[in-house]
Amino acid sequence: MHARHDEPVLLADVAATSRALAATRSRLAKRALLVDLLGRTAPDEVPVVARYLAGELRQRRTGLGWRSLGSLPAPADEPSLEVVAVDAVFEQMAGLSGSGSSTRRLALARDLFAAATADEQHLLRGLVTGELRQGALDALLLDAVAEAAGVPAASVRRAAMLAGSTEPVAAAALGAGSPEAAEAALAGFGLTVGRPVRPMLAASAPDVAAAVAGFEGREVVVDAKLDGIRVQVHRDGDEVLVVTRSLDDITARVPEIVAAARGLDVRSVVLDGEALALDADGRPRPFQETASRSATRDAEIAAGTTLTPFFFDVLHVDGRDLLDAPLRERLAVLDAVAPAYAVERVVTSDPEVAQESFARWVGEGQEGVIVKDAEAPYEAGRRGSAWVKVKPRHTFDLVVLAVERGSGRRTELLSNIHLGARDPESGGFVMLGKTFKGMTDEMLAWQTRRFRELEVADDGWTVTLHPEQVVEIAIDGIQRSPRYPGGIALRFARVLRYRDDKTPAEADTLDTVRTLGGLRAQPAGPDAGT
DSSP states (O other), rough: OOOOOOOOOHHHHHHHHHHHHHHHOOOOHHHHHHHHHHHHHOOOTTHHHHHHHHTOSSOOOOOOGGGGSSHHHHHHHHOOOOOHHHHHHHHHHHHHHHHHHHHHHHHHHHHHHHHHHHHHHHHHHHHTTTOOOOOHHHHHHHHHHHHHHHHHHHHHHHHHHHSSSSHHHHHHHHHHSHHHHHHHHTTTTTTTTOOOOOOOOEEEEESHHHHHHTTOOOOEEEEOOOSSEEEEEEEEEEEEEEETTOOOOOGGGGGGHHHHTTSSSSSSEEEEEEEEOOOTTTTTTOOHHHHHHHOOOOOHHHHHOOOEEEEEEEEEEEEETTTTTTTHHHHHHHHHHHHBBBOOOESSSSSSHHHHHHHHHHTTOOOEEEEETTTTTOTTEEEEEEEEEOSEEEEEEEEEEEEEOOGGGTTTSSEEEEEEHHHHHHEEEEEEEEEETOOOHHHHHHHHHHHHTTTEEEEEEEEOOSSSOEEEEEEEEEEEOTTTTSSEEEEEEEEEEOOOOOOOGSSSSSHHHHHHTTTTOOOOOBTTTO
């Protein structure tokens, strides 16, 4: 447990640490930097410092954007801003609404930036825009909290899973005063019905045989991977909460899911699953319809599309927590609690049986399968080896880095998109190619509007974007190529859909693309990057 200083943490301290994080690719060096600053942070400052080190503001929306930061005042000569005071200013901005709010918000921003040094202005700009290139990922921050508090990393990760966020866990661990007290504080984070937990995530495999082989002959659960949005449903009596994969509350937008939860014969329950729009034959409708329906408060749109929930896991029922129970046991409870809503599955150790199920479900319009360890607990917030997803083609979730103006019938539209994979070490993105294939007229119109909102620069041909929009791309393979910074290029890339349910931090990494794209591929050719 590191000793703390009496002085408050200045924004300059966070800016200096952020700059040092960006300058190294070593995870050990990054963690040491995080531990050093966290060890000098008072308990009331920890939630703010932890979020800033993760590259985010605590406020989900402040009303500021790239255009708001186009003209900044001259930086201050000496640092004076305390992190808690800075957080209070952003909180004030987030609370503004109504007539005159834009003017007041810009005035607050000007005052804040005028009091910031050049390094602090750089940090603030990155926090506001979400483009802080420092590589301090949440998992690394949790490890640093554990080291600074003198407790096992597993204890911190589990608490963060149950709390649904890092800040309260960091505050509890670092404010405890001793490793023993920190352990006790972390143990106090339990599953609470009505408080979302971080969802368990799946790794990827190139095919069903490889996924099943990874379990070395053990019996596995093979779930249909539905083409919907991830939902976590909490019910406590008549109170129901529905959140998305990113733990955003969408309860008010999905009354049909609320009704389904209330119809279950239980007092309390926490369920994990997917929601999707179905056609008259029970096949999934286009993903964009599901995503639009879950994102809207428009009554007319909601009335035209109904979401149906399907659950593949249960984490709690009637006072009994099931996180640590093996999947096999959790599924037995799920079948008893919500049989009408259970995702279709098979239990087998035979890869041929798994492949047959995969082919059938894909033929019915689903995304593929998830192969799961039948004995594994629910490890929320982790992308481990206990769950492995398989899709019928090479698909990747990438980030749109820029877009080019169209030509011909696409004149006046933004068309050819530049695709980037995530680089966890730098915290940035590496360009892998471009594509305009697979875009419908509706999609082109939508992306033209969307990308103007994300515009950073426009040279008359290429519009550089704030890297925020995730897009799902299908490819035929990848190949080595010096044409792009990642040293590889996508073959016959085409757009499947835009993923508004995913953040840039959830995009696929460069290593994932290399591994699953079949790099033993062909040599570079003229179609690289298409």
